[in-house]
Amino acid sequence: QQQVKQSPQSLIVQKGGISIINCAYENTAFDYFPWYQQFPGKGPALLIAIRPDVSEKKEGRFTISFNKSAKQFSLHIMDSQPGDSATYFCAASIGGSARQLTFGSGTQLTVLP
Amino acid sequence: GAVVSQHPSWVICKSGTSVKIECRSLDFQATTMFWYRQFPKQSLMLMATSNEGSKATYEQGVEKDKFLINHASLTLSTLTVTSAHPEDSSFYICSARVRERYTDTQYFGPGTRLTVL
Numbered sequence: 434q435q436q437v438k439q440s441p442q443s444l445i446v447q448k449g450g451i452s453i454i455n456c457a458y459e460n461t462a463f464d465y466f467p468w469y470q471q472f473p474g475k476g477p478a479l480l481i482a483i484r485p486d487v488s489e490k491k492e493g494r495f496t497i498s499f500n501k502s503a504k505q506f507s508l509h510i511m512d513s514q515p516g517d518s519a520t521y522f523c524a525a526s527i528g529g530s531a532r533q534l535t536f537g538s539g540t541q542l543t544v545l546p
Numbered sequence: 547g548a549v550v551s552q553h554p555s556w557v558i559c560k561s562g563t564s565v566k567i568e569c570r571s572l573d574f575q576a577t578t579m580f581w582y583r584q585f586p587k588q589s590l591m592l593m594a595t596s597n598e599g600s601k602a603t604y605e606q607g608v609e610k611d612k613f614l615i616n617h618a619s620l621t622l623s624t625l626t627v628t629s630a631h632p633e634d635s636s637f638y639i640c641s642a643r644v645r646e647r648y649t650d651t652q653y654f655g656p657g658t659r660l661t662v663l
Contacts, residue, residue: 469654522589530651
């Protein structure tokens with residue numbers, strides 16, 4: 434059972450554009466939602482995370498929007514740059530922090546120069 | 547942030563041999579480490595949770611006798627793939643959980659690419 438569904442599978446954006454990746458979850462016990470960035474041949478790195486008590490969190494060019502009633506959350510990358518080209522994973526966990534993560538299927542982002 | 551290293555970064559072995567992968571937390575102590583497996587263009591699948599000084603907890607479908615995990619110290623966990631076969635070829639990633647500012651964070655290692663011939 435896939436508990437975190439991620440879309441799209443791949444995304445191509447022009448430099449300076451906005452990249453949007455969406456995730457939906459099923460388990461209402463999830464209460465911690467991080468996003469990870471992974472470059473080829475490397476391990477994932479934490480980008481930004483949110484808890485259900487807020488609807489939006491922004492860090493630099495990265496913003497998480499969270500809709501608790503719809504059980505959805507999304508990552509917005511503003512002013513996308515070629516260096517942002519990577520695979521992005523959403524994840525979810527119970528316990529308010531990264532105790533044990535369930536990952537989405539990943540989105541391969543390509544930002545064209 | 548905290549740094550997690552893995553060794554080796556890549557390994558090629560013959561079918562039937564055993565391979566050991568090390569995961570180290572370099573500047574912090576981790577009571578809990580996780581081992582993931584990732585196939586090309588796929589997500590990370592949790593294999594097991596490793597707690598220092600106790601037996602690892604394996605996810606459903608992961609063979610305990612094939613993927614031996616040892617967490618002998620607060621900075622080192624090892625994954626041994628026993629009698630490896632070509633279907634075990636994959637990217638293996640560890641992570642270490644650390645308590646930071648009243649919350650748990652997982653830091654991931656760079657991964658180990660295993661190719662079994």
